[in-house]
Every structure is written in structure tokens, then in C-alpha cells.
Amino acid sequence: MLTASVITMAFTPMTYRFSMEESGYEDIPVNDSLDIAKGAKLAQNTCVHCHRGDDGRLSGRLYNKTEPQFGKIYASNITQSRTQGIGNWTREELELLLRTGVKPNGKTALPFMPRFPLMSSEDMEYLIDFLQSDNFLVQPSENALPQTELSLIGTLGKWLFPKKLLMPEMPVPSPDTTSEYEYGKYLVDAVLHCFACHSGSLPRINFQNPEMTPNYLLGGSKFKNLDGQKIEAPSIVTKQNTGINDYTLDDFKTLLQYGQKPDGTYVQYPMMPYPSLTEKEIAVIYIYLNTYKP
Ligand code: HEC
Numbered sequence: 415m416l417t418a419s420v421i422t423m424a425f426t427p428m429t430y431r432f433s434m435e436e437s438g439y440e441d442i443p444v445n446d447s448l449d450i451a452k453g454a455k456l457a458q459n460t461c462v463h464c465h466r467g468d469d470g471r472l473s474g475r476l477y478n479k480t481e482p483q484f485g486k487i488y489a490s491n492i493t494q495s496r497t498q499g500i501g502n503w504t505r506e507e508l509e510l511l512l513r514t515g516v517k518p519n520g521k522t523a524l525p526f527m528p529r530f531p532l533m534s535s536e537d538m539e540y541l542i543d544f545l546q547s548d549n550f551l552v553q554p555s556e557n558a559l560p561q562t563e564l565s566l567i568g569t570l571g572k573w574l575f576p577k578k579l580l581m582p583e584m585p586v587p588s589p590d591t592t593s594e595y596e597y598g599k600y601l602v603d604a605v606l607h608c609f610a611c612h613s614g615s616l617p618r619i620n621f622q623n624p625e626m627t628p629n630y631l632l633g634g635s636k637f638k639n640l641d642g643q644k645i646e647a648p649s650i651v652t653k654q655n656t657g658i659n660d661y662t663l664d665d666f667k668t669l670l671q672y673g674q675k676p677d678g679t680y681v682q683y684p685m686m687p688y689p690s691l692t693e694k695e696i697a698v699i700y701i702y703l704n705t706y707k708p
């Protein structure tokens with residue numbers, strides 16, 4: 415399978431910058447229980463593009479190939495390996511890391527690992543069920559990654575990042591899925607983290623209060639595409655703004671599922687496809703972005 419995809423990538427036209435392989439969309443195994451399948455879907459949308467290694471599992475990789483100015487940052491091996499991965503972590507330890515960034519040894523994960531303080535307790539349970547399952551993606555991989563080395567800029571980035579988050583004292587309620595606005599906001603802010611890239615400041619991403627991130631959803635953050643060229647994340651607040659005013663719901667769906675813009679070109683890395691989002695999820699995201707008033 416890997417060989418096949420290498421070949422596909424080699425023959426993919428230059429304009430096609432969207433790697434479905436990267437998104438890891440292809441394998442939600444059918445024999446998983448529903449909870450694990452729900453967790454697998456969350457992981458496919460939120461973890462796989464950073465953590466997927468060469469063996470196809472979440473065995474880790476050099477995360478910042480396109481941004482080498484930060485040093486060499488490795489997204490960890492998060493398979494069930496007890497030596498290289500997170501096979502010894504308890505559910506509580508996983509939740510603490512995912513919500514606050516605090517590791518079992520008390521150290522704080524680098525800011526390049528996102529935080530999920532607003533994820534509902536229900537979704538968090540599904541995600542952890544998946545991480546501890548025998549799904550192919552998390553089966554033990556002994557892939558040993560080199561030590562992360564931060565450059566001066568990387569170290570600066572680490573110190574600029576806001577302080578530690580706290581564990582919520584109460585379970586985090588699930589969003590009201592009958593409210594399109596609330597449900598869309600939950601996906602954009604708490605799970606898919608669209609706001610993290612589509613606002614104005616990467617060092618000042620506010621995972622706890624996303625709307626406090628400078629220029630929330632109005633774009634401006636800078637990235638490099640796979641050719642090393644600078645690109646900017648556009649505003650995605652529709653209607654009132656410059657961002658994606660012309661997008662119909664169908665356009666938006668094609669963009670999110672396949673990465674293709676209305677003009678036929680493809681969005682570039684680091685924007686990833688979300689092939690496993692349902693029609694309903696895409697629709698509520700669209701409605702939220704259409705309704706939100708900056
Ligand atoms: C933008 C890239 C990115 C995304 C998305 C991402 N991670 Fe990470 N993750 C990292 C990096 C980089 C590290 C290493 C942090 C460090 O060295 O302190 C990491 C570390 C971790 C660790 C700590 C492992 C250890 O041994 O210390 C866990 C657990 C983890 N990630 C799980 C997840 C899960 C689950 C998701 C999805 C919900 C996810 N990550 C999404 C980049 C990412």
C-alpha cells in the first residue's frame with residue numbers, strides 16, 4: 415500500500431497539492447465497536463496528519479518539514495508500544511495531556527502539540543477508547559524517534575506560548591447538536607481547530623477561549639506550503655468579510671472533503687482534507703462561519 419501511494423504521489427500533477435495519504439482517511443476498520451470508530455474518526459480529523467509515521471501507524475514523524483526554522487520537532491509515537499509509545503499511559507494521563515499539555519512526568523508538551531480543553535467529555539472518551547484500542551493506527555510500533563531539537567526561534571515560540579491550561583473541574587458537556595450554530599462552533603473551536611490556523615496569531619492561539627485569539631477566524635497566520643513558499647490562511651468568516659464569500663454549501667463541501675476550490679485549483683498544505691466529515695457536520699460548520707459576527 416505504501417509503495418502504491420509513493421507511486422501515486424510521484425505521478426500526481428504538480429497542481430495537486432493535497433495528499434489523501436496524509437489525511438489517513440482510508441482506514442476506519444469496520445470491525446471496530448461504534449465508540450472506537452467514533453474515536454478513530456476524531457483522530458483522523460485531528461491527530462493523524464501530524465502523528466502518522468512511515469509505517470502507516472501513529473508512530474510519529476518529523477512534524478515541521480516545511481518550517482525548519484523552528485529546529486527539528488518530532489510528533490511523538492502515540493501507538494500502544496510500551497517502550498516507544500503511550501502503551502503505559504492511563505486514561506487520566508491521556509486526558510490531562512490532551513486537555514492541558516501536561517505530561518505524566520510533569521513536563522509541558524511543546525506548543526506544537528495542540529490542546530483540546532473544550533472537547534466534550536463524551537468525545538474525549540471516544541478518542542481515548544480509540545487510542546487504547548487495537549485499531550491498526552495505534553497498534554504497537556517500535557519506531558524510535560530522534561530527540562526534538564529546538565532552534566532559537568523554536569525556543570522563543572515555546573516561551574511566547576501562553577501558560578499552562580487547567581483541567582476542567584466538571585465534565586465538559588456535549589454541544590447542543592440541535593443548534594446548528596452551537597454545533598458548528600464546537601467543531602470549529604473545540605475539535606477541528608479551524609480557528610487555530612485561520613486567525614491572526616499562531617503564538618497567541620487561545621485554545622481555552624478561541625474567540626480571544628487575535629483576529630479570530632479573520633485569517634492572517636503565515637505558513638509555508640510544500641514548496642517552501644509563504645502562504646497566508648485566509649479569513650473563513652463568510653458573508654461579512656473578504657474570506658470565502660462566494661462559497662456555496664456545495665463548494666464548501668468539495669473544499670473540505672477534497673481540497674478543491676470553486677475555481678478548480680486545490681488548497682495547499684498545511685490545509686488538509688477532512689474526508690470523513692458528515693454532510694451534517696459540514697453544513698453546521700458552514701452555517702456557523704456564515705452567521706458568526708466578528
Ligand atoms: C499540529 C501537529 C499535531 C497535532 C494535530 C497533534 N499532535 Fe500530538 N504531538 C505533536 C508534537 C509535535 C508532539 C511532541 C510534543 C513535545 O515534544 O513536547 C506531540 C505529542 C503528543 C503526545 C505526548 C506523547 C509523549 O510521549 O510525550 C500525545 C499523547 C499526543 N501528542 C497525542 C495527540 C492526539 C491524540 C492528537 C489528536 C487529538 C494529537 N496529538 C494531535 C503534534 C501534534
Ligand code: HEC
Pocket residue numbers: 602606607608609610611612637645646647648650657658669675680681682683684685686688699
Ligand atoms: C493547519 C492549519 C489549518 C487548519 C487546521 C485549517 N486550515 Fe483552512 N486553510 C489553511 C491555509 C494555510 C489555507 C490557504 C491554502 C491556500 O492558499 O491554498 C486554508 C484554506 C482554507 C479555505 C479556502 C479558502 C479560499 O481561499 O478559497 C477554506 C474554506 C478553509 N481553509 C476552511 C477551513 C476549515 C473550515 C477548517 C476546519 C475544519 C480549516 N480550514 C482548518 C490552514 C488551515
